[in-house]
Amino acid sequence: MEKNNRYQQINWYPGHMFKSFKEIKANLSLVDLVFLLIDARIPYSSMNPEILKVLKDKKTIIVFNKSDLADTNVSNEWIKHYEEQGFICSMSNAQSGIGLKELNKITNEMFKEINERNALKGLKPRNLKVMVLGIPNVGKSTLINSLTNRKSAKTGNRPGVTKSKQWIKMDNGYDLLDMPGVLWPKFKDQKVGYHLAITGAIKDDILPLDDITNYAINLLQKHYLGRLKNRYDNDITSDMSFVEILDIIGKKRGALLPRGEIDYDRVYMIILNDIRSLQLGRLSFDFYDEKI
Numbered sequence: 001m002e003k004n005n006r007y008q009q010i011n012w013y014p015g016h017m018f019k020s021f022k023e024i025k026a027n028l029s030l031v032d033l034v035f036l037l038i039d040a041r042i043p044y045s046s047m048n049p050e051i052l053k054v055l056k057d058k059k060t061i062i063v064f065n066k067s068d069l070a071d072t073n074v075s076n077e078w079i080k081h082y083e084e085q086g087f088i089c090s091m092s093n094a095q096s097g098i099g100l101k102e103l104n105k106i107t108n109e110m111f112k113e114i115n116e117r118n119a120l121k122g123l124k125p126r127n128l129k130v131m132v133l134g135i136p137n138v139g140k141s142t143l144i145n146s147l148t149n150r151k152s153a154k155t156g157n158r159p160g161v162t163k164s165k166q167w168i169k170m171d172n173g174y175d176l177l178d179m180p181g182v183l184w185p186k187f188k189d190q191k192v193g194y195h196l197a198i199t200g201a202i203k204d205d206i207l208p209l210d211d212i213t214n215y216a217i218n219l220l221q222k223h224y225l226g227r228l229k230n231r232y233d234n235d236i237t238s239d240m241s242f243v244e245i246l247d248i249i250g251k252k253r254g255a256l257l258p259r260g261e262i263d264y265d266r267v268y269m270i271i272l273n274d275i276r277s278l279q280l281g282r283l284s285f286d287f288y289d290e291k292i
Contacts, residue, residue, distance in 0.1 A: 020180040037134030040070035043078035044286040045195035074284035094143035136181030209268040
């Protein structure tokens with residue numbers, strides 16, 4: 001096993017995603033507002049550029065979900081970036097409910113403006129409608145359940161739980177349209193695919209785990225070396241090879257085969273699970289100054 005910087009190209013676009021993208025375009029005219037969820041850890045990689053093209057002038061709030069998992073300083077840079085493009089941004093953790101009051105406040109202010117314009121046109125008051133969009137496993141259904149205080153939408157810590165659109169009635173004057181998560185046919189930058197894989201937005205069996213872990217370790221060595229040292233071993237350095245780091249972690253964690261050899265498959269999952277469960281602290285993988 002050698003350290004390899006030529007990572008595999010990811011192309012994951014199941015048939016149901018093509019159908020879902022068509023549904024999004026067909027239903028946009030039915031809604032007044034869009035909640036566009038992105039993963040705060042990967043504010044670029046989780047932003048589907050094809051959806052941005054479709055939204056055009058539709059009123060949109062970009063929701064930085066899973067904000068409690070992300071590096072706050074990095075998130076703030078991306079918020080500034082999207083706000084400069086004219087988007088309204090909101091930070092949240094749909095699972096715990098953090099940030100939802102602020103999201104509701106922003107939404108209600110926008111709805112007030114819409115209702116006032118409708119009244120001037122002589123239109124009767126009606127429930128305003130919000131489409132909830134985002135890539136798989138970004139937390140759309142969890143957000144909906146938190147906003148409605150009930151389990152209206154199916155959730156799961158894996159991509160692709162929502163398979164078809166569903167309307168959810170709210171008690172506060174607006175309705176939510178939950179749409180299936182949609183990726184794009186090809187990733188122009190291979191780093192986007194690896195960021196999606198590290199955070200669990202695409203299934204772990206799409207790419208070899210050694211490729212995903214290799215990429216993750218390289219990124220951690222560059223941006224979060226202190227976290228690697230604190231979590232695994234203080235002897236880890238920025239120029240240490242991938243295999244050397246795997247061997248250190250395998251021995252420390254007892255991930256060994258019967259003859260004392262390193263069980264690399266177990267080490268891959270140890271590292272990925274640690275990344276995803278905050279064992280290495282709050283991490284971001286898209287860095288604005290690197291201009292992905």
